[in-house]
Amino acid sequence: MAMKVYGPAASTNVARVLVCLEEVGLDYELVPVDMTKGEHKSPAHVSRNPFGQVPAFQDGDLILSESRAISKYILRKGGGSHLLREGNLSEAAMVDVWLEVESGQFDSAMSPIVFQCFVVPMFMGGTTDMKVVEENLEKLKKSLEVYEARLSRFKYLAGDFVSLADISHFPMAHYLLVGPHASVIDAYPHVKAWIADIMSRPSVKKVTELMEAAIRMN
Amino acid sequence: MAPVKVFGLKMSTNVARVLVCLEEVGAEYEVVDIDFQAKEHKSPQHLARNPFGQIPAFQDGDVVLFESRAISRYVLRKYSKSAGVDLLREGNLEEAAAVDVWTEVEAQQYNPAVAPIVYECLIHPAMFGAPTNQKLVDECVEKLRKVLDVYEARLSEHSYLAGDFLSFADLSHFPYTHYLMATPYASLFDSYPRVKAWWQGLASRPSAKKLSADMSF
Numbered sequence: 001m002a003m004k005v006y007g008p009a010a011s012t013n014v015a016r017v018l019v020c021l022e023e024v025g026l027d028y029e030l031v032p033v034d035m036t037k038g039e040h041k042s043p044a045h046v047s048r049n050p051f052g053q054v055p056a057f058q059d060g061d062l063i064l065s066e067s068r069a070i071s072k073y074i075l076r077k078g079g080g081s082h083l084l085r086e087g088n089l090s091e092a093a094m095v096d097v098w099l100e101v102e103s104g105q106f107d108s109a110m111s112p113i114v115f116q117c118f119v120v121p122m123f124m125g126g127t128t129d130m131k132v133v134e135e136n137l138e139k140l141k142k143s144l145e146v147y148e149a150r151l152s153r154f155k156y157l158a159g160d161f162v163s164l165a166d167i168s169h170f171p172m173a174h175y176l177l178v179g180p181h182a183s184v185i186d187a188y189p190h191v192k193a194w195i196a197d198i199m200s201r202p203s204v205k206k207v208t209e210l211m212e213a214a215i216r217m218n
Numbered sequence: 219m220a221p222v223k224v225f226g227l228k229m230s231t232n233v234a235r236v237l238v239c240l241e242e243v244g245a246e247y248e249v250v251d252i253d254f255q256a257k258e259h260k261s262p263q264h265l266a267r268n269p270f271g272q273i274p275a276f277q278d279g280d281v282v283l284f285e286s287r288a289i290s291r292y293v294l295r296k297y298s299k300s301a302g303v304d305l306l307r308e309g310n311l312e313e314a315a316a317v318d319v320w321t322e323v324e325a326q327q328y329n330p331a332v333a334p335i336v337y338e339c340l341i342h343p344a345m346f347g348a349p350t351n352q353k354l355v356d357e358c359v360e361k362l363r364k365v366l367d368v369y370e371a372r373l374s375e376h377s378y379l380a381g382d383f384l385s386f387a388d389l390s391h392f393p394y395t396h397y398l399m400a401t402p403y404a405s406l407f408d409s410y411p412r413v414k415a416w417w418q419g420l421a422s423r424p425s426a427k428k429l430s431a432d433m434s435f
Contacts, residue, residue, distance in 0.1 A: 050368045051327055062312055066326065069318035077311055086308065089296055090281045096288035103325070104285070105270065146269045 002027040003074070006045065007054030008035060010214040012107075012114070012171035013067040014055040015207050019167055020071040022203035024078030030210075036123065068099060071164060083164045091159060098157035098165035101143075109140040110172035117179050122215075137181060144188045151190035166194070170204050174211060221246035222293075225264065226273030227254075228432035231336070231393035232286040233274045238392050239290040241425035242305065243297035287321065287390065294386055305386045316380040320387030323379075328369075331362035332394045339401040344435035359403060366410045373412035388416070392426055396433055 003021065005028055007014035014030075021028045033039045033054055041052045048056035049065040056063065057070045059077075064070045075083050085091035113136045120126040150157060157165045173195050176182060185192045198204060222240070226233035228249055240247045252258045252273055260271045267275035268284035275282070276289040278296075283289045294305050307313035335358050342348040372379060379387045395417055398404060407414040420426055 050371070051323075051365075062315065064315055064319055066319050066322035069315060069322045072318050073311065073315040076314070089292065092295070093281065093283055093288060093292040096291050097283055097285050100285035100288050101270075143270075149269065 001060060002029050004029050004031050004058040005070075006031045006048060006056040006058070007033045007040075008214055009207070009210040011035075011054050012111075012175070013053070015171040015174075015211055016067040016168055017055050017057060017070045017074065018207045018210065019170060019203050020074040020080065020083075020164070021078075022206050023083065023167070023201075024074060024080040026074065026078045068103065068168065071168070075164060083162070083167065085158070085161070085163060091161070094158035095163040095165050098163075099168055101146075101157075102165060102168045105143040105146075106140070106169055107172055109136045109143060110176060112136045113140070113181065114172065114175045114179070117181070118175060133181070137184060141184065141187075144185065144191055147191050147194075148188040151194050156194070162198075166198050167201070167204070169195075170198050170207075171211070173198065174208055220279070221248045222276065222278040223248050223250050224289075225250045225267060225275040225277070226252055228429070229435060230273055231333075231397065232272075234393035234396070234429055234433060235286040235390060236274050236276065236289045236293065237429055238389050238425050239293045239305070239386065241428060242389065242423075243293060243301040243303060245293060245297045245301075287325065290386060290390070305384065305389065307380070307383070307385060313381060313383070317385045317387050320379040320385070321390055324387065324390045327365050328362075328391065329394060331358050331365050332398050334358045335362070335401060335403055336394055336397040339403070340397055340435050355403075359406065362403075362406065366406065366413055369413050369416075370410045373416050378416070388420060389425075391417075392420055392429075393433070396421070396426070396430060397435075400434070 003026060005014060005017050005021070009015060009018065009030060018030065033045055035054070039045060040054055045056065046052050048058065048063050051065065053065070055067055055070065056065050064073060072084060075081060076086070081087070085095050112132050116128045116133050120128055154160055156162045176185070177195070177199070185195065199208070222245060224233060224236055224240070224247055226249070228234070228237070233249070237247070237249070252264060258264055259273065264275065265271055267277065267282050270284070272284070274286055274289060275284045276292075281292070283292060291306065295308070298304055298306070307317050335355050338350045338355050343350060369379075376382050378384050407417060421430070
């Protein structure tokens with residue numbers, strides 16, 4: 001039975017899981033969850049993700065939530081462990097470090113920006129709160145300074161090897177690139193080149209298409 | 219083997235996350251204080267260890283790390299075998315996934331509800347004489363109740379979060395929960411008997427008791 005991912009492809013957390021499935025080439029089924037109709041809060045979905053969020057994931061009897069946990073499971077099971085480096089203590093630690101940075105710094109600054117620039121006008125009929133956007137762009141720039149320094153020394157975040165830490169950035173990076181604030185990365189040439197590199201991966205291109213198709217349908 | 223170094227302050231929640239793992243595996247370690255008053259966290263030496271100028275940072279020989287959850291995983295991977303503990307379960311795909319899920323839940327669900335309560339009720343008043351933002355605290359208490367509903371259900375099925383075995387997912391909750399218990403909102407746990415029992419179990423571990431002595435604001 002194919003693995004199942006529950007959630008809309010346009011969700012960054014769903015896309016994170018999909019790209020890992022694409023990286024390892026495992027069969028999967030993307031099961032839609034209509035968040036505009038509150039389906040993520042339905043008893044059926046909550047039984048899979050007790051916080052009523054997306055994604056949820058199923059592999060046989062195993063049900064998981066939290067995209068970064070699901071991603072690791074998929075990579076370990078599907079022969080993608082080179083993206084985690086768990087055989088090497090110090091390399092695995094560097095992957096973990098930059099995955100934490102992705103979550104705690106990059107995602108936390110990007111999430112309100114994407115919410116204000118995409119979700120509010122497109123799905124909620126509201127107006128972008130520019131104060132929130134500006135505050136978070138400033139936070140983002142401070143993080144990008146750190147990324148620029150890191151990527152001036154190493155080809156990828158965890159070292160000279162691509163890892164889940166890099167790929168985990170792609171969903172928010174995609175929305176940054178197609179949104180009104182893409183030019184913020186122009187001041188960070190190594191970051192810009194690194195993002196272009198990640199976005200050119202076949203797995204990332206495939207999932208980006210799914211994300212774009214999902215947005216177009218709305 | 220030289221003791222590993224943890225850069226930061228013993229009362230810091232994120233430092234304590236690393237220390238509880240070091241204690242559980244019985245590793246030798248040294249805490250190197252960082253003087254925030256003197257802006258040592260922004261010094262070139264510390265930024266070389268933690269480019270975001272935060273604590274903890276960590277050093278084991280040539281390995282220099284930051285981000286407490288990443289450091290903790292490194293410690294648990296390195297010392298688990300010799301200590302005879304298995305707190306990450308990386309030998310078993312499904313168990314490791316469960317540990318990862320509940321470690322993420324701590325970071326993404328529990329922590330955002332608990333941390334502001336701890337900061338507003340304890341840390342900001344103690345360190346800056348700042349008044350408590352009660353509106354923020356009230357919002358977080360509501361968030362926390364919803365999170366504890368999920369935890370109560372989970373701990374009704376298993377004795378620990380990832381399953382019927384203690385793991386890093388449980389330990390990761392120790393620092394912020396320790397401080398939550400020093401706020402008036404400790405009593406929230408009274409409505410969640412399984413969560414309360416789980417917490418009391420964690421708090422009574424030798425590792426937690428030892429570290430608690432240095433954790434107050």
